Amino acid sequence: MSELLKVPTMAEFMAQGKQPEVLFWVGSAGSFDDRAKKITRAFVKILNKANVEFAVLGTEESCTGDVAKRAGNEFLFQMQAVTNIEILNAYEIKKIVTCDPHSYNCLKNEYPSLGGNYEVMHHTQFLKELINSNRLDIKESDYKGKQITFHDPCYLGRANSEYDAPRDVLNNLNANLVEMKRSKAFALCCGAGGAQMFKEPEKGDKDINELRTEDALKTNPEIIATACPYCMTMMTDGVKVKEKENQIKVMDIAELIASSQNL
Amino acid sequence: MDYIPNILFAIILILGIGFFVKNIKKLIRNIKLGQDTVVSDNKSQRWENMAMIALGQSKMVRRPISGFLHVVVYVGFIIINIEVLEIIIDGLFGTHRIGLSVLPKSVYGFLIGTFEVLACFVFVAVTIFWIRRNILKLARFWNSEMTSWPKNDGNFILYFEMVLMSLFLIMNATDLHFQSLNSGNVISQYIAPWFLGLSEGTLHFIERGAWWIHIVGILIFLNYLYYSKHLHILLAFPNTYYGNLKPKGQFNNLEAVTKEVKMMMDPTADPFANPVEGEEEETPAKFGASDVQDLNWVQLLSAYTCTECGRCTSACPANLTGKKLSPRKIMMDTRDRLEEVGKNIDTNKGEFKDDGKQLLGDYITHEELWACTTCNACVEECPVSIDPLSIILEMRRYLVMEQSAAPVELNNMMTNIENNGAPWPYNQMDRLNWKNE
16 A cells, blocks of 8 residues: 555535536546556556546446447447546546546547537656646656656657657756657557457567567667556566566656655 | 541540549449448538548658559559640541640640650559569568459559550650650650661551550550559549548447447337338348448448558557468458449349358458457558448457347456456446445
8 A cells, every 4th residue: 555646536526516627537447457557557646746636426427438449249349438537527628637548539539529529638748748838847858868768659759749848858867869760650550559458469470569679679778658558568578588686677757756865 | 548547546535534433333323232321511620521532642752662653653644644644636637646736846845855754754653563562572462352353453553554654655756756756755766766777667666556555555554544553543532521520539339339329228119019101111121241231332342442552461469470361452352242243233133142251251251350459450551541440340240230240258358348348247336345445
């Protein structure tokens, strides 16, 4: 049991007749995956530190349906979407932030035509905004001069053309940011998208996450930064396959920011 | 008797263009076999994309070497084809170099000189292309789908261009009158000496021969397009116009599904109610795609547009790690199957007779479809705005919603979402447990 986090729910806000500044969409990975939960906690610590009035849906949140849609199950996706939209609209949600690019893409692009219209932000975009508006002050960080390479999540980068926010946030750490040869629009997928996360890969001569880890290793990083819970799993496994887990850490941008502030 | 060449020329020209038009009509008919989709939004953005991506080749130069060479061939080919105008007029009216009698010598010389230089550049660029394909063996030209016809097709186009450019230069080099003007023979003056010592009659014969083979070659090449990946020189324009403008991550929401979901969620709806009188009885929609007719016409247009360059496949994470999936093959299979369906319709007097085959299974395997990570790398790479991912998704939809044929692990994942609102078997009531861990 670590220190207590302030994580109010929408139900609590509602009971007080208040609206939060933003709804934090935790997502299934952020709620249940052991590694991703650490990202969730790190992000909440930052929100607490920056005095952001946020709320979560808690037990009222359900899978966005993103993964079902990419697997081809449009029915299941729309059932999930309609259910979630009903709750979000009932709470009159206007703005959502999430640490999962897949939820981000789904909520931002695929919910509107089903009746769910919100301003949706990825947590790197939200962090950038907090920093730029001086609500979050990044003091001298432990990462000064450290070699960091950033792996672009497909659903943040190519899918939604957001390449700057994660890099802008990372730049606040005064680290030595090195780009992989394949980056931004031409970044290689970690291998988890399109429901691959939940199945064994087809027969081939290598796993995709291993190839992507090789891309990252070529930059001699001390830290591989990610901004997606699925990329986190894949890159962490990749580093293990390459037996580099003692030298190289894989961290989400939220974790880097939180730990640089000793949160 | 003097009119025989003119008449012959006119006949060849009419046949060449007529046959081409016939094939284009067939092409349009085949594309229209696809499902309707309305693309009428954002016209100005679409024109801009066409101007930038197709006309301006903006995505070609992403890969500098092939991009630069392609621009050379593209610009060269377009500009040199102005010369075809003169050839056609000369051919029809029995004139010789009509341009010389309407334009000042210097202007004509400048034009032909430019064409000659470009022809030379095109020849060099095409030769380098050939070397990249056949000697350097660039990986993307040697994937498993690039055997037999696709491989030969790629080389035939290069040979065609080499021959056409050579004929143009030879035609000029052996034209004594043109050489004597000494204006515009920038390149051909160096080729002329190769023919030194030949009689005037022989030279004239070679010049006429080159002239005829050149124009007939162009007409053959024009008609070759329909059977070749080279169709992209025409279809890149509509394809970039109709290309997707939405964020790449946004997959369309199926309206047929929305209707059913809304009905399921509506407590007042009576699923057994008789349809309202006067309302059209709808045939139940087929979800996803198992054959080309289930895809929309933009996707079919894309299949004809694909020039098999393989940039998509060379960026595909699944393909890079040895999986069977190749986005280029998805497009090639779609086109091949569409052609097969088109021929079926031709032989059966305008009606498609079930041939027991379909795109799914007979062309594209389940294994290929399930290897996709939906990462959009192929879409990002395509220099002519093709979206292979949209076809993969439609076929996955068919597999899952019509056939329940997803891999077992994915079925488990989907059952979890149905039961407890997460892809893993955790209780929804535990969603906030992370807070206190």
